[in-house]
Amino acid sequence: MRVALPLQALGQGYSKFVIGFLVASFALLPALTALKFGRFTDRYGYHVPTFIAIALSLFSAVICFFSNSLPAVLLAAGLCGAGSGFGMITIQRTASRLVSSATQRMKVFSWVALAPAIGGSVGPVLTGGLADAFGFKAAFAALAVLPTLSLFAVLLVPANAGSATVEERQAAASGKTWDLLKITALKRILVINLLVVASWDVHSFALPILGHERNFSATSVGIIFSAYAGASLIVRGVLPFVASFLPYQWVPVIALSCLAVVFAVYPLLPAIWMLMTCAMLLGVVIGVLQPSIMSILNDASPVGRLGECLALRSTLNQLSLTLLPLAYGVSGGLMGVAGMFWSMSIALCLGVWLSLCVVRSQVPSEPRSF
Incomplete structure (x- = not known):
């Protein structure tokens, strides 16, 4: 999305200032809402927050598929950034709770860190190739498939993964950032x-x-x-x-x-x-x-x-x-x-x-x- 949206906007003749604001929109919404979402994950565990993250990512691609107006694209950028950021927070929290030692935690955080590295390599190539060959609608359709596929992975995670105890929920609810x-x-x-x-x-x-x-x-x-x-x-x-x-x-x-x-x-x-x-x-x-x-x-x-x-x-x-x-x-x-x-x-x-x-x-x- 970070490749497709600016390229599409440049093709429509928008100024560099607009492009800069568009790129900043990917970080703006998660920066404003991440703390509330983090507290939400502490109370509700893994599955519900992950479904929300997937829905935000999917919805952002769907918006771009049906509209290329500037307000729609800015909204999509914010939702995409939020979905990606929220998903990573949930995964990091749950992965940490599924292990019990420092060594295991180092290993699991290393595996988790591979995701953005591989995604950052594959995503731009996939998006650019589809946009050149079939247009931006095809690229956004493919980007909508990716969060949809992640639903199958979510369903494989045990229902109690990342679940908080009563004491932990009380601590999450009563504490201040x-x-x-x-x-x-x-x-x-x-x-x-x-x-x-x-x-x-x-x-x-x-x-x-x-x-x-x-x-x-x-x-x-x-x-x-x-x-x-x-x-x-x-x-x-x-x-x-x-x-x-x-x-x-x-x-x-x-x-x-x-x-x-x-x-x-x-x-x-x-x-x-x-x-x-x-x-x-x-x-x-x-x-x-x-x-x-x-x-x-x-x-x-x-x-x-x-x-x-x-x-x-x-x-x-x-x-x-x-x-x-x-x-x-x-x-x-x-x-x-x-x-x-x-x-x-x-x-x-x-x-x-x-x-x-x-x-x-x-x-x-x-x-x-x-």
Whole structure:
């Protein structure tokens, strides 16, 4: 949908401003409603929230199939973003509850992380190919099939999966989101998570500028991006098999230290193969970081409020992806592309310190069993 809707709008002659607002619409609705949905998952478990997520995704494609007016397309973008975001929150929460140890949780979050990586690879190719061959209506029809197919997977999940106990429902109903931000360990993990999001966002923003300054071809820049994406996808596929050997609480300390070094040297490297190597290292490190962060987030969340904590993380991610590019544009003009990489390196050093604080805070190495 992120490919089809902007392309269709461009073909209709809409301005770049409208296209930008359209792309932002994918993040706007989930950013505004994710917290309420997270609390909803804590009360109602897996199936009902998943059906809602599927319905939102399906309805967005159906709207686009029958109408290409701007209001309809903007509504569809918001519903699609909400459906995707809500579905991921529900799946992450339920998957975490189906296992009882840190090692298993690292494995399951690694498997879950494969979904957006594979979807991000297959979806644009499917959409673009169908739109070129048969038109956008065919592309939207195919996109409507995908959430429909997911209904069959939902039906295979046990009826009690993710169900909350009476005590957990009471905790979810009585707690306030603001109270979560009073939990020191949770605040630190959320800041670390934002630093990780900002790091790959800075890389995506600054790499084309760096390539332009050095007169790299568009193909060369694309190859560097592909090296990052390929390494990230591969490590997510391998991680479930090696998670047993990783001290998951120490992973952020080591990984963020590596990221800080990579960002420090990145703008100094002259050759494309060197930049490709750094991009691959970024992909590997970030691919390992995310399941570890999710595991520690699970440990730090209060009883009965894991879905709300996941939703808080999702909300902060969406807001940062909306606002950070504006900050990058300003900072890039003031300090240059090298300054952006070095500033990110300094920020990641802060993340290393926060990660050490999390380890010292003695978050349980084996999370509570649900």
